[in-house]
Amino acid sequence: MLARRPFFWIITAVLAVFAILPVLGNNVELRESLIIAALYITLASNLNLMLGYAGYINFGSIVFFGLGGYVCVWLVSAYAWPLYAAIPAAGICVSALALLFGLGILRLRGAFFALATIGVNEGVQAFVENFSPWGGSSGIYLSPIIFKPFGGPAQGLWVIYFSMVAVMGLSLYLSYAIKVSKFGLGLLAIGQNEDAAAILGVPTPLYKALVYSVSAFLPAIVGGLYFLKSSFIQPADAFDLTLSTEVIVIAMLGGQGTVTGVALGAYLYEELRGFLLTSETFSHFQLVVAGVLLLVIVLFFPSGMMGFVYRQFPRTQKVLE
């Protein structure tokens, strides 16, 4: 059904470009920057399920990414699980945990929920820093032996890259599929007016808990892949609030609630970040730039880039979701 819509093929084309570009000429540098782009797109698309569709800000969405990384690295290092088993296991564990959390904190609304998500992230980070099986605050190191089944670290990194691109693709398809489904319609209704949605028969607590859990699955998997790639995980990297923040900036920049906008926003932000990190003047001011950007968007362009595109070219609304 989805395959009949043009937008499905646009996503597929983007994926093909991501998969083919770095392979041409074995361009490792390009691959590294595309990995970050894929990471941002995955995290931002899944945050968008909460922020853009259901209208709930999750300040601590990074907790899924970090926990996914930890579960995966721990299974591989302590129990020698093969990678192809550890990665989905991380996704399932974190998703189940999110469902549990979600049933609790999603009884809260709006700002209270947002505050609770900060609490969840800080609480989990503080817990992991004290949790000795996961190495406490010094973290877990992996030996490069884990890449042996693929024929060594160099090939292993390519496998990780293709997997990350695949996860990015899944995130985009998922965002799209949810948006055009009845579930997505219910979420959008919750985002507009939760009371009205409940009266019209949307099972709001269930939908909210479900979307919270769904939005945890792919970030956990990408967390697993990301930390397998760096062969090292510690709480400060895994629960980095900067990344959580950047993902919010991305979703707002592209246009909350749109699939295209969030992906575009993630790509642009990645380019901007690359520029900022290498520039002399701005390298220390990355957060400042992100903050100013977010403030300007919130105050003056709350519908983001896609809002602008939709207004200028109303026809694009039919094709680009």
Place this chain on the structure above:
Amino acid sequence: MLGIFASIIDGVLVGLVYGLAAMGLTLIWGVMDVINLTHGAMLVAGMLVLYLLTAALGLSPYATLVPALIGGFIVGLLLYWIAIHRLVGRPPLMSLLSTFSVNLVLIGIGTAMLGTAPFNVPVSVPGISMGRYTFPGPHILAAVLAAVIAFLLYLFLHYTRLGKAIRAVANNREAAELVAIPTTRVLAISVGIGVSLAAVSGVLIGTLFPFTVLSGDSYQLKGFIVTVLGGLGNPVGALMGGIALGLLEGVVAPFVPVSWTLVIEFSLFVVVLIAFPGGVFAPRRGAL
């Protein structure tokens, strides 16, 4: 026995300061439904005022309360006009995002200019001894000052014209406007007072503990815990919530390693938030 007693007293002393720190947060929330996520940065700004003025000008630590109070008020007015004014009456998520982004800017500038090394301000005030235990002087003085400032805020809100106007706007902005209260000015002044309270409690916290540019986050989270304990929008409840948190820290401290207190606090925060969305000490809204 005396040990428990001592840790209870110390908990109350520190708790009063936490309560003051949360008061600005809860005031702004109560008046305009805006959760000020720059609160942590403003606390740190207060700490830095303390550090810079004592180190550079040799002022007494407690004399820096005055510049922190005035500076905080001005910064608060600026914050209102830059980040909040356009968003008043819009969904709270928008102002949450805008204050969040101002916080990013402030923290970014702070870390770029001052780094993240800890600062320590030496304060010498004689303590009070009780058997084997000595209650440090700065703790006692900070708690007394916090209580005095909270009391003054209460008097201001209940017995002055402007304070009454603030409470009226908190209760019902449209009705306040109908009886010719200049609501925009009242909102701006409330943010000014809220930030000024944050800066002042930053000074007091700075006299108790060493701090870094990033310390604001953890105190802001403590502020949230205190606020949900005391009920959002209720300054007096905030003081009670602060004492409750201080007691918890004081009583738990001897039994668990320091690094676990954070885990306990955040779990408590989430549990309290879910169980008592209206606050433990304040069952009704608009109690300002």
